[in-house]
Amino acid sequence: MTNIAITMGDPAGIGPEIIVKACRRLLPRIEAGELKLTVIGHRSAFEEAGGSEDACDFLAAGEEREPITVGRISAEAGRFAYLAVERAVELALAGTIDAIVTAPLNKEAMNLAGYHYAGHTDLLAALTKSPGSVMLLAHGDMRVGHVTTHAALADVPKLLTPQRLRRTIELTHAAVRDLGIASPRVAVAALNPHAGEGGLFGTQDIEITTPVIADCRAAGLDVSGPVAGDTVFVKLRARQFDAVVAMYHDQGHIPVKLLGFDVDPATGAWRALSGVNITLGLPLVRTSVDHGTAFDIAGKGVASEESLIEAIDYAVRLAARR
Numbered sequence: 001m002t003n004i005a006i007t008m009g010d011p012a013g014i015g016p017e018i019i020v021k022a023c024r025r026l027l028p029r030i031e032a033g034e035l036k037l038t039v040i041g042h043r044s045a046f047e048e049a050g051g052s053e054d055a056c057d058f059l060a061a062g063e064e065r066e067p068i069t070v071g072r073i074s075a076e077a078g079r080f081a082y083l084a085v086e087r088a089v090e091l092a093l094a095g096t097i098d099a100i101v102t103a104p105l106n107k108e109a110m111n112l113a114g115y116h117y118a119g120h121t122d123l124l125a126a127l128t129k130s131p132g133s134v135m136l137l138a139h140g141d142m143r144v145g146h147v148t149t150h151a152a153l154a155d156v157p158k159l160l161t162p163q164r165l166r167r168t169i170e171l172t173h174a175a176v177r178d179l180g181i182a183s184p185r186v187a188v189a190a191l192n193p194h195a196g197e198g199g200l201f202g203t204q205d206i207e208i209t210t211p212v213i214a215d216c217r218a219a220g221l222d223v224s225g226p227v228a229g230d231t232v233f234v235k236l237r238a239r240q241f242d243a244v245v246a247m248y249h250d251q252g253h254i255p256v257k258l259l260g261f262d263v264d265p266a267t268g269a270w271r272a273l274s275g276v277n278i279t280l281g282l283p284l285v286r287t288s289v290d291h292g293t294a295f296d297i298a299g300k301g302v303a304s305e306e307s308l309i310e311a312i313d314y315a316v317r318l319a320a321r322r
Helices: 015-025 027-031 043-048 075-093 107-112 120-127 153-159 162-178 204-218 232-237 249-260 306-321
Strands: 002-007 035-041 057-060 099-102 134-139 142-146 185-189 222-227 243-246 261-263 270-273 276-280 286-289
Touching: 002 075, 002 306, 015 027, 015 035, 015 043, 015 306, 027 035, 035 043, 035 075, 035 306, 043 057, 075 099, 075 107, 075 120, 099 306, 120 276, 120 286, 134 162, 134 249, 142 162, 142 232, 142 249, 162 185, 162 204, 162 243, 162 276, 162 306, 185 204, 185 232, 204 222, 222 232, 232 243, 232 249, 243 249, 249 261, 276 306, 286 306
Parallel strands: 002 035, 002 099, 035 057, 099 286, 142 243, 185 222, 185 243
Antiparallel strands: 134 142, 134 276, 261 270, 276 286
C-alpha cells in the first residue's frame, strides 16, 4: 500500500473540490488496499466540498481562526495553505507517509499570511533544507526539467551557471529513470534563438551549455544539445528524446500545458486539465497539479480532478522507486 498525503492548497480555491472528486474516483483502489489517502487542510472547506472520511482520512492543518470565503484571497487561506505543507513535510520526513501530493496554493494569499515564498517549490526547498531543488513537468511522454522557474526573464542568463545546469540535467535524468525508462535520452534546450547562431544571438549556449553537456556525456549520460528551443519539443513529442531540460519557466511550461489542457473548440471552455509538477532534489517524493487555484470557478462544482489523479499516480510510481 502506498500512503499519500494530499495537501489542500488554498482552501478558497478549487483544491477542496478536486480532492473530494479524486478521492471518490480512487475509492476502488483504496478499498482494495493499494492506496491510502490522507487529506491535510481546512476542515470546513473539506466538508463544504462534500468531503467525508469514507474514502480518505482527514487531518486538520491547524485551528480555524476566521471564516474563509470561496474564491477570495485572504491571509487566513494562505496560512492554511502553508500549514498543510508544513505538516505533510513533517510526516514525510518521519516516514509516516510515502509521498506528498499538493493541490494549488495562491502565492499572494500565502505572502499575506507572512510566508514569503514564490510557490510550492521554494517552500518545500526551505522546509526540507534542500536549496538545489528542480521542477519537472510531466504529461504523458512530455517530461521537462527546468533550470530556472519563477525568475524574471532578464535574470535567467546570470542564473544559468554550469553547476545549476548540470544538477538539473542529472536530476531530470534520474527522475525519468525512476519513472521506468532504463536509459533516458535527455535533450537540453538552447537559451537563445538557434542556439545563439554561432554567437550572433548570445554566447551562453556555446560557453556554458555545450561544455556541461560534454561533461555529462563523459559521465555516461545520454544528453544532447543545445537543441534550438523552437524544435526541441517537437523532437520530444516524436520520441527522439525522453525528456527536455528547459532554461526558463515559459519555455518549459507552454508545450506541456498546450498538450495537457483540453479545450472545447465550440465554446473555448477548458474541459480537463492534465499534467503534473514534480519537485526533484528533495528528501521526499512530491508531485502536484499543473494548474492554479482557479478562484473564478471555485465552489461551482465544475473543476476537473484529472491533473490531481495524474499527480497521485506519479507519486505512487516514484514512491515505489524510493
